[in-house]
Amino acid sequence: MFKTIMPLSAILSLRFLGLFLVLPVLSIYAMSMEGATPLLVGVIVGGYALTQALFQVPFGTISDKIGRKPTLFVGLLIFLIGSVISAMSTDIYMLMVGRFLQGAGAIGAVVTAMISDLVPEEVRGKAMAMMGGTIAISFAVAMGLGPVLGAAYGVDFLFWATAGLAVVAMLLLFTKVPTPPRIRHIYHNTTKTSDIIKDPNLLGMIIINGMQKGLMTVAFVLIPLILTGTPENGGFGWEMSELWMAYLPAMIFGLIAMGPAAVFGEKYNKAKQIFLISIVLFIVAFLLMGFATSATLFVIGVVSFFIGFNMMEPLVQSLISKYAKVHQKGAALGISNSVAYFMTFLGGTFAGLMLDISSPQMIGISLGIVGALWLVWTALKLSNPAKHSHLFKHIDEVDMEKLEALEHDAIAEWYINETENLVIIKYRSDDIEEEAILSKILK
DSSP: OHHHHHHHHHHHHHHHHHHHHHHHHHHHHHHTSTTOOHHHHHHHHHHHHHHHHHHHHHHHHHHHHHOHHHHHHHHHHHHHHHHHHHHTOOSHHHHHHHHHHHHHSOOHHHHHHHHHHHSOGGGHHHHHHHHHHHHHHHHHHHHHHHHHHHHHHOHHHHHHHHHHHHHHHHHHHHHTSOOOOOOOEEESSOOOHHHHHHSHHHHHHHHHHHHHHHHHHHHHHHHHHHHHSOGGGTOOOOOGGGTHHHHHHHHHHHHHHHHHHHIIIIISOOHHHHHHHHHHHHHHHHHHHHHOSSHHHHHHHHHHHHHHHHHHHHHHHHHHHHHSOGGGHHHHHHHHHHHHHHHHHHHHHHHHHHHHHSOHHHHHHHHHHHHHHHHHHHHHHOOOOOOOEEEEEEGGGBOHHHHHTOOOTTEEEEEEETTTTEEEEEEOTTTSOHHHHHHHHBO
16 A cells, blocks of 8 residues: 555645745745735735635546546646746736646645545555645645745745656656556445535534635744734744744644644544644634734744644544545545635635734634634534444355345445455444354345
């Protein structure tokens, strides 16, 4: 599994590394451009996510028709073009076009679908966690490198570096990523969006994913603008070259927290508890950033945010794939990612608008209230996923009439992999033994 997943995770992580590299300094850079306003800066910080949300489903559909690899190449090419336009931008609107194009290469759903094609169901949750972990590492690394490289070589250099990362990702695509098989599954049920929304666990994960990504762009509008702002306007007067002093400790503590969070969330099945702790850290972070009277307190708020973000990130995709039934996975991940990208756009726009009409203190209070409501929702509605085992049996050994009639509280679902002629049954081994299931379905 590792050899299969890592090239795909590397491609997605390189793309996110490019996007994340500019985030720590993008609001300062955009604010210095001709025609800039706080609202337009907020749109630029989160703008890539709007086109990501719009193009997730079309890219996924195209990949079903022409294949995963060609679709990934097209997405990376669009991302490359957007990065070059952003690097060459001379005004706020040209930069906006570049950011929108960066997001239009929406390959996240395609990579997720490709992992589903290549990885067996029983280890797919681990594969998703691995992918989430590499994205979280990219995020952390970018927070350390972005301010340093941006201050030394200019923010336009970061966009050129992003274009270079896109080229590396293309090379990996055609040299390291295996061509996925054409797999068609037959299920005994159909997917309805209403079924996904009605499931409290899936709805909770969609909200968690959306809130996490939305708050990320809020943070990346606020952090550099407040730290480099003048004391008269509530800032701390830092230079861009000093931003690493906020992002580096945040990156280090975020990485340290990510490992134990992933272990407790996956191995010990304590994902809900990890999410609750992360939400509390988000609330503390924005209250500190809104009301900090010193740069030290503000940086503590930044560290709190990054710890919460990195604790969540490796678990989000994995938990969605665990809560969803097999025939719902693609739809659930697609809805969740689309909502997350749309919230990313709204987060940047909200932060820019609030800075235009309000104050950091009011933003802190507003986000604290939203965070408290989010915390209560998660505590009441989300449950840790049940642990399941999988039974595999060749279709020729199974009585299809018995299989169609199979019902038991401990059996979550069954489906047929036509390509491999396998019947797969997902069940809770604590409540029913494999032999009992076999007695119900064998010829």
